[in-house]
Amino acid sequence: MIEIEHVNKWFGSFQVLKDNSSSISKGEVVVICGPSGSGKSTLIKCVNGLEPFQEGRITVDGVSVGDSATNLPKLRSQIGMVFQNFELFPHMTAMQNICLAQTKVLGRSQDEATERTQKLLDRVGLGDLGYKYPSELSGGQQQRVAIARALAMDPIAMLFDEPTSALDPEMINEVLDVMQELARSGMTMMVVTHEMGFARRVADRVIFMDEGEIVEDATKEDFFGKPRSDRAQLFLSKILEH
Amino acid sequence: MLLDFDFGVIIRSLPYLGQGMMLSLSLTLLAAAGSIVLGTILALMRLSGIGPLMWIGATWVNFFRSLPLLLVIFWFYFLVPLVVQRQVDAFQSALIGFILFEAAYYCEIMRSGILSISRGQASAGYALGLRYSQCMRFIVLPQAFRNMMPVLLTQTIILFQDTSLVFVVGLADFMTSAVTVAQRDSRLVELYVFAAFVYFVICYSGSLYVKYLQKKIHR
Numbered sequence: 262m263i264e265i266e267h268v269n270k271w272f273g274s275f276q277v278l279k280d281n282s283s284s285i286s287k288g289e290v291v292v293i294c295g296p297s298g299s300g301k302s303t304l305i306k307c308v309n310g311l312e313p314f315q316e317g318r319i320t321v322d323g324v325s326v327g328d329s330a331t332n333l334p335k336l337r338s339q340i341g342m343v344f345q346n347f348e349l350f351p352h353m354t355a356m357q358n359i360c361l362a363q364t365k366v367l368g369r370s371q372d373e374a375t376e377r378t379q380k381l382l383d384r385v386g387l388g389d390l391g392y393k394y395p396s397e398l399s400g401g402q403q404q405r406v407a408i409a410r411a412l413a414m415d416p417i418a419m420l421f422d423e424p425t426s427a428l429d430p431e432m433i434n435e436v437l438d439v440m441q442e443l444a445r446s447g448m449t450m451m452v453v454t455h456e457m458g459f460a461r462r463v464a465d466r467v468i469f470m471d472e473g474e475i476v477e478d479a480t481k482e483d484f485f486g487k488p489r490s491d492r493a494q495l496f497l498s499k500i501l502e503h
Numbered sequence: 504m505l506l507d508f509d510f511g512v513i514i515r516s517l518p519y520l521g522q523g524m525m526l527s528l529s530l531t532l533l534a535a536a537g538s539i540v541l542g543t544i545l546a547l548m549r550l551s552g553i554g555p556l557m558w559i560g561a562t563w564v565n566f567f568r569s570l571p572l573l574l575v576i577f578w579f580y581f582l583v584p585l586v587v588q589r590q591v592d593a594f595q596s597a598l599i600g601f602i603l604f605e606a607a608y609y610c611e612i613m614r615s616g617i618l619s620i621s622r623g624q625a626s627a628g629y630a631l632g633l634r635y636s637q638c639m640r641f642i643v644l645p646q647a648f649r650n651m652m653p654v655l656l657t658q659t660i661i662l663f664q665d666t667s668l669v670f671v672v673g674l675a676d677f678m679t680s681a682v683t684v685a686q687r688d689s690r691l692v693e694l695y696v697f698a699a700f701v702y703f704v705i706c707y708s709g710s711l712y713v714k715y716l717q718k719k720i721h722r
Binding site: 333334362 | 629
């Protein structure tokens with residue numbers, strides 16, 4: 262479904278991604294972890310073309326992201342993305358946030374979009390809060406609206422960029438629960454996160470990145486059982502100790 | 504001396520002064536609407552990252568901000584008829600002059616408004632499959648307008664004051680009407696005090712509204 266082949270990316274003279282390759286098949290849930298600044302977020306932003314890359318190839322469902330002939334807006338509408346800071350549109354209600362791209366990109370009628378939105382709000386447990394503005398919602402609620410907004414486009418895959426990092430601890434689980442339910446429903450997911458509990462419960466595979474390299478790309482059992490690299494072991498010991 | 508003042512002249516001239524005020528207000532509103540639209544387009548050009556467009560936007564702003572408004576009004580009164588090859592009335596030529604001139608100022612306001620919206624907002628729009636124009640129209644510009652509303656209004660108050668300059672092309676705006684009545688009836692003090700009072704009331708209530716908006720936005 263998502264093929265990443267020998268991707269190199271530079272910010273100026275600094276190389277952020279070094280020869281990254283991986284492959285995510287349909288229905289797979291892959292967690293990407295690693296120390297901050299290791300290039301995890303940059304890598305998943307390359308997958309939907311929010312970040313350009315200079316070398317290599319990424320294809321999603323057979324469509325090459327970096328190709329200038331690719332209809333990027335169309336491709337992006339098929340890949341849902343959830344951001345660390347939610348990025349809900351503050352001048353719109355939760356309902357309007359979720360409806361916008363349905364009507365403007367997919368061409369759904371207002372009625373159709375509203376009906377779909379209500380179903381999704383129910384699914385993420387916010388059925389009666391559609392009329393609220395983002396500033397009137399808690400962080401956890403905002404992130405669930407953001408997930409619903411991405412799902413409204415009926416994506417073939419979902420990208421999560423540290424979806425719980427900006428949340429207060431007591432709100433993390435409500436978001437992880439929604440993500441877990443999504444994973445169970447068979448969604449293809451790439452998740453950048455430090456939530457190792459989530460990785461253990463939900464992931465099929467774990468990718469560990471450090472300094473722009475994919476150091477480890479292993480099944481969940483292998484990664485948590487016996488990570489091969491010293492760097493991954495060190496990272497795990499730091500993150501799991503507390 | 505004081506007993507010589509006749510403020511009745513103002514009441515007798517109210518219909519005429521009212522016409523002048525209508526001209527001032529309609530010129531202000533039309534010029535503000537036109538130059539906010541044009542200024543927003545110029546701001547988008549300056550932020551486009553496309554060399555020639557950025558150059559046009561920057562040159563426009565620097566050019567008009569380096570000229571006195573009076574000169575621009577005067578200039579368009581003579582220039583526009585030459586360009587369109589027919590008589591253009593003074594109101595239209597003044598309106599065009601105001602729009603082109605004020606757009607330079609509204610451009611800079613909108614530019615900082617657009618820059619005040621975090622890049623993540625546009626990214627979220629793109630990630631949903633919106634095109635650049637849709638991202639701007641539905642996500643970035645509405646927020647930029649909202650954030651910049653107090654500054655846009657302040658600039659519009661200045662624009663309202665500046666409409667008094669149209670006397671140079673013979674338009675009877677509020678100020679010019681007051682001058683005409685004052686000279687006709689030799690009632691300079693009465694009319695000038697009245698004109699100052701009217702400008703003050705309109706502009707000061709505008710400023711108070713701006714303050715109220717600022718509080719509302721920053722809450």
